[in-house]
Amino acid sequence: MSLIEFKNVCVDFPIYNANGRSLKKRLIQVATGGQLGSDEQGRVVVRALEDLTFTLRDGDRVGLLGHNGAGKSTLLRLLSSVYEPSSGTALIEGDIGSLIDISLGIDPEATGRENIFLRGGILGMTKSEITEKLDEIIEFSELGDFVDMPIRTYSSGMHLRLAFAVSTIIKPQILLMDEWLSVGDEGFKHKAEIRMNELVKSTNILVIASHSRELVMHTCNRVLWLEHGRIKMDGDPTTVTAAYFGA
Amino acid sequence: MRNGSVGIAVSDIIAATRRYALVGMLGWQDVRQRYRRSALGPFWLTISMGVMIGTIGVVFGQIFNSPMQEFLPFLAIGMILWSFMSTVIGEGCTGFIAAEGIIKQLPIPLFAHIMRMIWRNILILGHNIVIFPLVLLAVGKPLTWLALISIPGFLLALLNLTWIALLLGVLCARYRDLPQIVASLLQVVFYLTPIMWMPSLLPQRAGLYLLDLNPAYHIMSVVRSPLIGELPTATNWWVSLGMAAIGWAVALVVYGRYKRRIAYWL
Numbered sequence A: 001m002s003l004i005e006f007k008n009v010c011v012d013f014p015i016y017n018a019n020g021r022s023l024k025k026r027l028i029q030v031a032t033g034g035q036l037g038s039d040e041q042g043r044v045v046v047r048a049l050e051d052l053t054f055t056l057r058d059g060d061r062v063g064l065l066g067h068n069g070a071g072k073s074t075l076l077r078l079l080s081s082v083y084e085p086s087s088g089t090a091l092i093e094g095d096i097g098s099l100i101d102i103s104l105g106i107d108p109e110a111t112g113r114e115n116i117f118l119r120g121g122i123l124g125m126t127k128s129e130i131t132e133k134l135d136e137i138i139e140f141s142e143l144g145d146f147v148d149m150p151i152r153t154y155s156s157g158m159h160l161r162l163a164f165a166v167s168t169i170i171k172p173q174i175l176l177m178d179e180w181l182s183v184g185d186e187g188f189k190h191k192a193e194i195r196m197n198e199l200v201k202s203t204n205i206l207v208i209a210s211h212s213r214e215l216v217m218h219t220c221n222r223v224l225w226l227e228h229g230r231i232k233m234d235g236d237p238t239t240v241t242a243a244y245f246g247a
Numbered sequence B: 001m002r003n004g005s006v007g008i009a010v011s012d013i014i015a016a017t018r019r020y021a022l023v024g025m026l027g028w029q030d031v032r033q034r035y036r037r038s039a040l041g042p043f044w045l046t047i048s049m050g051v052m053i054g055t056i057g058v059v060f061g062q063i064f065n066s067p068m069q070e071f072l073p074f075l076a077i078g079m080i081l082w083s084f085m086s087t088v089i090g091e092g093c094t095g096f097i098a099a100e101g102i103i104k105q106l107p108i109p110l111f112a113h114i115m116r117m118i119w120r121n122i123l124i125l126g127h128n129i130v131i132f133p134l135v136l137l138a139v140g141k142p143l144t145w146l147a148l149i150s151i152p153g154f155l156l157a158l159l160n161l162t163w164i165a166l167l168l169g170v171l172c173a174r175y176r177d178l179p180q181i182v183a184s185l186l187q188v189v190f191y192l193t194p195i196m197w198m199p200s201l202l203p204q205r206a207g208l209y210l211l212d213l214n215p216a217y218h219i220m221s222v223v224r225s226p227l228i229g230e231l232p233t234a235t236n237w238w239v240s241l242g243m244a245a246i247g248w249a250v251a252l253v254v255y256g257r258y259k260r261r262i263a264y265w266l
Helices: A020-027 A072-079 A112-122 A127-141 A144-148 A156-167 A186-202 A213-219 A237-245 B002-018 B020-035 B043-064 B068-093 B111-128 B131-139 B145-174 B178-192 B204-212 B215-227 B234-265
Strands: A003-015 A035-038 A044-057 A061-065 A087-093 A096-098 A174-178 A205-209 A222-227 A230-235
Touching: A003 A072, A003 B234, A044 A072, A044 A205, A044 A230, A061 A072, A061 A213, A061 A237, A072 A087, A072 A174, A072 A205, A112 A127, A112 A144, A112 A156, A112 B020, A127 A156, A156 A186, A205 A213, A213 A237, A222 A237, A230 A237, B002 B020, B002 B111, B002 B234, B020 B111, B043 B068, B043 B111, B043 B131, B068 B111, B068 B131, B068 B145, B068 B178, B068 B215, B111 B145, B145 B178, B145 B215, B145 B234, B204 B215, B215 B234
Parallel strands: A061 A205, A061 A222, A096 A174, A174 A205
Antiparallel strands: A003 A044, A003 A087, A035 A044, A222 A230
């Protein structure tokens, strides 16, 4: 059972190194991004998200649509409990897995094997859990003997294959993604696709930020359209994508 | 509010200590990463520390006209401990800033980043401390049973360093000028604290200001004195204990209050 319940959630970023007045004037005309304002002490504040209220339940496959700076990434960070709302309440039940930056924590000087432990550890796996899955990860990544070489000797494709193989080993109840993960050459892509579909199937709630109409139509059963930090539309994929991308 | 924020701080710290395996691994990784592809690895630190102690020992031993058997062990352990203390405080400033990538992606308890930094420096201290027995051997000064007292002394010093690092980590995430100020202050404290000079060289009146009013001296003494065959004074213990108690109280309140803001400040 997983549940995400947001009530009137706002996120304000204080910008300390900006000079309030002059910058405000200049930026207020920018079309993208959140809304700029200032707080009682005259600091510049970017309101990244404003008054979000929604509930996500088991089985929800949510697509986040919106222009750059509409608040998609901020919302994903709120969902992963990295940010706490500036006001309002965000209730999140269930353990969260994030596939937003699968290379986070990878050390190029360390070997592939060491990096499996590093990356796995950061994702919250214990050493014994990783040891148990080690062979599976190595086999999936198809690195062979390269797994004992430093990552810096890898091609970028190999690097991503390893990161992908470790990162998708977790089975979180709530899965957060920024665009669909697709790595490797043709053969690997197919395998990765299967692994991703399994992963998505096994999670209770999926939230994925995307700019792709096909992806949203294909994976999601609900779409939130964010604009300037607010929910502009919340509904089934067909209706919202038609409104967002134009019919 | 006060109770609430202390509660937040304590629960974060407890959650962080549960992730000790991760902290341990990342701390090791930091040390290894720095010295990968070098033959001697972290022992380069030991060597450069040894060279510095040797040089300062010879020069200042001459200037102060101190007997080498007393001065060299005093200097060696002082320099080794000071390098640990000042690095923990200095890196405490960037404790959260340096972990920005992780903090903005994964909800790992924030105190874990401070623990990682301290663990990394304990490992480096472990490499540097090798110099001390060598110095003792070189000047023919024996290590007494008294040295065991430095273990609780070290734990007390660690307790103090941890709250300082935590507090500075929070403040520096918000005020980015602070790390520079702390760095210069550390430089000043280094000269004010008897590390390169022995307290016995001070005239009586100056001693009152430079020793009794210097918290760094007390913290240093509870670890250092037993190792050079002296007992730390009661004042040393009480000041260190008092600082730990008051310091943690302040750090917990500040940390609990601003913990949720740290991700926003980065």
